[in-house]
Every structure is written in structure tokens, then in C-alpha cells.
Amino acid sequence: MSSVFDKLWTALRGGAREIGDAIVDANGIRIFEQEIKDATDNIATAKRSLTEVMARKMQAVRKVAELGDAITQNERFATQALEQNNEALALDVAGKIAGLENDRNEQAAIVTRLDHQIEQLKAHIKKAEKLIADHERELAIVRTTESVQKATEQVVENVAANNSSLNSARDSLERIKKRQELKQDQMAAGELLDSELGDQGLDAKLEAAGIKGTKADAAAILARLKAAKPS
Amino acid sequence: MHRLQELTYTLSDLNYEGHTFNCLPIGGAQNVLQILVSDLDEMPIYVTVTDTQMLCITYLCRRDEIRTDKRDELNRSMLEMNVAVPLSSFALIEDYYVIFGALSTTSSINDICRELVTLAANAYDALEAIEEFLV
Known part of the structure; x- marks a missing residue:
């Protein structure tokens, strides 16, 4: 989409009286407004997802810590079993540790994946916010042009009604x-x-x-x- | 609307650096306030408020008041002067050369007064500068 200045310029060059309308017809204030609305909705959805993903990440992080604690504890058990020369028990415990480590790796992978998702969602929100800011600035330019034209027409009419001409x-x-x-x-x-x-x-x-x-x-x-x- | 009414009330009792302000609302769909700055009241200022800005505009002359052979020179001069002129800029609105200042809608009354007095004084100077370009 070309810049709002281009559109404005074209409309002004074309001698359009109702700049706002001219631009609506040509390119669409309504498109802008729809895009602003869509972007706002997007942000709301993204923020909801973000909350959810962050909660899930916290859960996974907690699980990683819990598993870590369990591993440490079981390592202690295994060591104690070895000290008692109970090789069989130590092996059992080692088996459990292996299972716990697998679980921990799985949860750590989940944390990494969720981190990535969080980054993506944040970037998405930022992009949508920028789009909104840009569109609102562009809309303001169009609306201001319109306001200024209307104001000028009113001033000219008002001065004419008082039997004088505007600023010769x-x-x-x-x-x-x-x-x-x-x-x-x-x-x-x-x-x-x-x-x-x-x-x-x-x-x-x-x-x-x-x-x-x-x-x-x-x-x-x-x-x-x-x-x-x-x- | 609200902002302009508020401005009318505030300005009516004010004396800013020896100047007083005479406000007259101009009716119509767009809210416009005409402001005359005392001692500089030959060049009325028209204030209009949009979503984002408060625009103060003084109409200098119609485009056709400028000699055809001098228009390019005037346009160029105005563009060249724009940066140096305090607080105000030159512009064209439809068929009118204007000098204007744009304020944030959250500007203080002190900022607004400074803008109005400066704009009126600039308009006087601009008009004198334009004289040699007139038909």
C-alpha cells in the first residue's frame, strides 16, 4: 500500500473538494479502520495466548526443578545403596534416575519450545501495535486535511456573511x-x-x-x- | 468542541505579555474559533481542534492575489523561510496562502498564548514580505 502522503497528494492535485471522501473512494479510510480493528483483535487474541503459554512454561519450569530435586535425592539413595554394597538396589535406583532424567529432558525441551512461542507472540503483538500506530497516524492526516478544508470553507462563508472578503x-x-x-x-x-x-x-x-x-x-x-x- | 469552549473562557480573562484575546466562535459542522490578538488584530487567527492537534491558522491571501510570474519565487521563499520562522509555518489550503502553527491537544494555556501571539506577529511580518509579490 502506497503512503498516505501519495494518496493525499493525488487527491489534492485532482482538486478534490472532499479529500476524505476522495481517499475513501480511492483507497479506503474504511480499509484502514478495518485493519486497525483486525490488528486490535489480533493483539487481544495474542495476549490471551501469551498468558496461556507463559503459564504453561512456568508449569514446565517447575516440573524441571521438581525432577531435578528427585534426581538429586535418588542419586543420594543410589550412593547409600552402593555404600551398603547393595548393587541390586543401586541398579534399581539408577533405573529410576534414568527415567527421571528422560522426563526432565522432555520438560526442558517443552520449556525451550514455549520460550520460542512466547518470543513469537511478543513479536506478533509488537507488529500489530506498530500497524495500529501507523494507521492511526495516517487516518489523522486524512481527517486533519478534511477538518482544515471544512474550517476554511466555514471561515470564508462567515466572513462573506459579514459583507467582507477574507483577507485581501x-x-x-x-x-x-x-x-x-x-x-x-x-x-x-x-x-x-x-x-x-x-x-x-x-x-x-x-x-x-x-x-x-x-x-x-x-x-x-x-x-x-x-x-x-x-x- | 469542548476544548474550544474551554479555551474561549480561559482566554477571555487573560493578559499575555500585554496582549488580550478576543474570541468569536464560527458556527458550522467543524468547530472553529476566531481569535483576535490585541494590537495584532488585523490578522485573525482561526483555531480548529482535531483528534490529535490544535491548529491555529491565519489566512494571508488568495493564491490569485499573487502575481503569476512571481508565484514560484514566493513558494520557494516560503519553503526556505519555514524552518527559521518561530513556531509558525507557511502552507496552502485550497486557494489560500496561510501561516499556521500546530499544537498538541494537551498543550498548556501558556503554550497556546505564546503560539497565538507569535503567529499573529509572524502574520504581520509575512504580509509585509508578501507585498512585493502582490498583483
Whole structure:
């Protein structure tokens, strides 16, 4: 199956309005969904089998240990029989040990086989989980494309209903520029106002009028000195 | 739906780095929320939530507003700029050039605010950059 990007691209190139539908018709969201469902079911089954197989393995492992214990015990018996020079009894015990060892080998083989099955089941589950993740990501891409198209259509309709057109770039730029100019004019006006009404402007005016400032003070001092001078 | 309503409530009382948000739900089958970022409100942001993402989209201009002989150059410029533009990417949706940002549906309100303010500022810059390509 080709990538979802290919399908999407083909649908977009074909000018399809309903991308989701186009892809459903062409390749099948439903196939994806079915595969996701199948994979999910597979995982459930595999997990059940895995539990069962692991239980059986534990059983077999326990049997191997039990048989091992029995073998050790019987070896001890055989040794004791030999110490008593009871060759016949020792042989009997040895026969039993042979049987136990055969059983143990059988159980050990079962453990190995079950281990292999467990590995297989785990790999199977992993594969199914990856398939689900991939398909869900692909479905999300298709659904998002659809959502975005629908959203765009709604936005266009909504803006049209309010008697304006969606973002003519020129108009937007004009409005932004006008607002920036207005802001700059306001700032310039503010500065002008500051210079006219601020302390600095006022001082300058007072000074010019001879009411305030160093010149006015000097003149006043001179006038005072002249007045104080005895004639 | 739920997520967008929640977002409307949360954003209405919020001040993020001196910006406030004006939300207006756009009716229809797909839930879309129009968001105006104060001081950057000439470029509205449209937010839509899918299963996996929260998409914030600003429509820059129609394809036919771009001079035919300059379209390839613009497309190329946008692709080249995409990586460097903070948080936002350029795209085409049907006949519209857009700039957009995609968020995880589990993003924090702080992340969403950052996205919205950045996107609006990017949209202003993008519009100025597009000017020379306009018919």
C-alpha cells in the first residue's frame, strides 16, 4: 500500500473538494479502520495466548526443578545403596534416575519450545501495535486535511456573511499601514504637546517673555543695585 | 468542541505579555474559533481542534492575489523561510496562502498564548514580505 502522503497528494492535485471522501473512494479510510480493528483483535487474541503459554512454561519450569530435586535425592539413595554394597538396589535406583532424567529432558525441551512461542507472540503483538500506530497516524492526516478544508470553507462563508472578503492582502496591508501611521501621528503629536506644555517649553516661553530665567534675574539685580546706589 | 469552549473562557480573562484575546466562535459542522490578538488584530487567527492537534491558522491571501510570474519565487521563499520562522509555518489550503502553527491537544494555556501571539506577529511580518509579490 502506497503512503498516505501519495494518496493525499493525488487527491489534492485532482482538486478534490472532499479529500476524505476522495481517499475513501480511492483507497479506503474504511480499509484502514478495518485493519486497525483486525490488528486490535489480533493483539487481544495474542495476549490471551501469551498468558496461556507463559503459564504453561512456568508449569514446565517447575516440573524441571521438581525432577531435578528427585534426581538429586535418588542419586543420594543410589550412593547409600552402593555404600551398603547393595548393587541390586543401586541398579534399581539408577533405573529410576534414568527415567527421571528422560522426563526432565522432555520438560526442558517443552520449556525451550514455549520460550520460542512466547518470543513469537511478543513479536506478533509488537507488529500489530506498530500497524495500529501507523494507521492511526495516517487516518489523522486524512481527517486533519478534511477538518482544515471544512474550517476554511466555514471561515470564508462567515466572513462573506459579514459583507467582507477574507483577507485581501492589499486591504490588510493598507489597514495595518494606516494604523501604524495613526500611531506614529499620535506619538508625534504627543511629543509636540510635551514640548509645548512641558516644563522645558514653559521655561523657554517665560524666559522669552523676560519673566523667568537667568537674563531676567540679572536685569533685576542690576535694577536693584542701581536703586540702592546713593546719588 | 469542548476544548474550544474551554479555551474561549480561559482566554477571555487573560493578559499575555500585554496582549488580550478576543474570541468569536464560527458556527458550522467543524468547530472553529476566531481569535483576535490585541494590537495584532488585523490578522485573525482561526483555531480548529482535531483528534490529535490544535491548529491555529491565519489566512494571508488568495493564491490569485499573487502575481503569476512571481508565484514560484514566493513558494520557494516560503519553503526556505519555514524552518527559521518561530513556531509558525507557511502552507496552502485550497486557494489560500496561510501561516499556521500546530499544537498538541494537551498543550498548556501558556503554550497556546505564546503560539497565538507569535503567529499573529509572524502574520504581520509575512504580509509585509508578501507585498512585493502582490498583483
